[in-house]
Amino acid sequence: MLCFLPMSASGGPRGAPKEPIVFENPQVEDDYLELAEELRCLVCQNQNLIDSNAELADDLRREVAKMLKKGQTKEQVKVFMVDRYGDFVLYNPPFKAQTILLWAGPFVLMFWGLFAMLKKIKADKAENNADSSELSAEEKEKLQAILKNK
Amino acid sequence: MKKQFMTPLIIFGLLVILLVVGLMKAQYIRDVPSPLIGKPAPQFSLPTVIEPQQVFSNDELKGQVSLVNIWASWCVSCRAEHEILNYAAQKEGLKIYGINYKDEMDDARQWLKNRGNPYVKSAFDADGLLGIDWGVYGVPETFVIDTEGNIRYKHTGPIYIQDLKNIIIPCIESLKSGQGEKCEK
Numbered sequence: 001m002l003c004f005l006p007m008s009a010s011g012g013p014r015g016a017p018k019e020p021i022v023f024e025n026p027q028v029e030d031d032y033l034e035l036a037e038e039l040r041c042l043v044c045q046n047q048n049l050i051d052s053n054a055e056l057a058d059d060l061r062r063e064v065a066k067m068l069k070k071g072q073t074k075e076q077v078k079v080f081m082v083d084r085y086g087d088f089v090l091y092n093p094p095f096k097a098q099t100i101l102l103w104a105g106p107f108v109l110m111f112w113g114l115f116a117m118l119k120k121i122k123a124d125k126a127e128n129n130a131d132s133s134e135l136s137a138e139e140k141e142k143l144q145a146i147l148k149n150k
Numbered sequence: 151m152k153k154q155f156m157t158p159l160i161i162f163g164l165l166v167i168l169l170v171v172g173l174m175k176a177q178y179i180r181d182v183p184s185p186l187i188g189k190p191a192p193q194f195s196l197p198t199v200i201e202p203q204q205v206f207s208n209d210e211l212k213g214q215v216s217l218v219n220i221w222a223s224w225c226v227s228c229r230a231e232h233e234i235l236n237y238a239a240q241k242e243g244l245k246i247y248g249i250n251y252k253d254e255m256d257d258a259r260q261w262l263k264n265r266g267n268p269y270v271k272s273a274f275d276a277d278g279l280l281g282i283d284w285g286v287y288g289v290p291e292t293f294v295i296d297t298e299g300n301i302r303y304k305h306t307g308p309i310y311i312q313d314l315k316n317i318i319i320p321c322i323e324s325l326k327s328g329q330g331e332k333c334e335k
Contacts, residue, residue: 042182042287055252056287059278084285086185116157 018058021065028068035064035077040089048091184285184304191218191299192283196273199250199258206247206273212299215325216245217292217318219269220281223250223257225289231308232265238314239268244322248272251281251289294318294333296325303333 023029033050039060041052049057049064060081067077081089093099135143186192195207211218219235221228238244248269250258255274262269275281284293287306294303303321305313324332 056278059282063279063282083185084282085287086183086285088182 018062021062023065023069025069031068031074032065035068035074036061038091039064039078039081040091042085042089182285182287182306184301186285186293186301187304189301191293191295191301192280194273194280194283196275196280199248199255199262199272199274200267202255202274204271206271208299211247211295213297214245215297215322216247216270216295217322218247218249218284218295219293220249220251220284220286220289220291221272222253222289223261224253225251227308228290229265231290232268234309234311234314235268236266237311238309238318242314242319244319245270249280249284250274251286252276252278292318294321294325296330302330 021032023032036050037048039049041047041049041054041057041060043054043056044052047057049061063080064077067080068074078090087093087099093102095103191208191211193208195205198204198206217238219231221231235246239246246268248271250272252275255276258272258274262272273280278286284291290308292305292309293301296302302325303318305318309318321330321333324330
């Protein structure tokens with residue numbers, strides 16, 4: 001069991017409630033919101049920074065805001081996070097050898113499915129065509145019998 | 151005709167194997183892989199818990215094989231781990247440095263007074279910024295540092311006695327005498 005950085009007040013690090021994060025430049029605020037959506041909260045692993053109330057998420061949000069306010073680019077902030085927490089911190093993992101199955105897998109499956117479907121359609125068509133060719137002698141007789149009865 | 155049914159079945163089987171392996175791994179490896187392994191320890195220079203006028207910096211980690219343990223008095227699992235750290239420092243003679251993470255100075259001192267102090271010294275990281283540099287996401291976390299001051303191993307969560315004996319001590323020994331080949335997971 002890890003002592004996950006606490007999500008509730010009990011048993012957590014003490015301290016006064018923190019100031020909200022305020023931006024003067026709307027562009028910086030946009031960048032901040034975009035990053036906080038894309039960066040993962042390491043504690044509650046299926047939340048991003050903006051959704052999470054965990055202590056660590058708050059610290060990381062503040063760090064992101066601080067860096068952006070200092071004029072660093074979004075790319076620099078991402079590199080900062082990846083250097084410390086690895087690709088895991090990104091909700092949008094980069095394309096590399098380890099993630100090739102993740103990124104290419106769905107397309108491979110889709111093309112395989114399309115290919116199989118086309119092949120099947122073609123085969124069915126060929127079969128249908130074969131069926132609809134000339135009636136056999138037996139069939140002609142049957143047909144005549146039905147027509148005569150009428 | 152038979153082959154037509156076999157192909158999806160085989161693919162389904164492969165997917166099941168993939169998922170089962172993933173689930174089994176996830177059960178044992180909950181750790182986020184650290185990108186810091188093999189890299190120099192983050193730079194820092196902070197006051198220590200016992201003597202705030204004293205400064206503890208990453209340069210002190212060079213020239214020896216040591217452990218860096220992230221701890222806090224509010225961390226319940228650190229309590230379980232503390233006995234192991236005391237044992238490691240006293241009986242196994244390991245050099246353990248601490249980083250006191252997002253704590254109150256008084257609480258941290260009280261903790262060391264009550265439970266014993268296995269640390270050579272502990273840096274006082276009140277706002278947790280050093281913790282971010284170390285990629286900390288759950289306390290306690292422990293790092294093995296080689297003589298060059300590089301991080302060679304990371305343990306997330308409390309160290310149990312079997313972790314100490316089976317992983318951490320062999321890693322430290324192999325760093326002291328060789329290349330640290332025992333430090334890989």
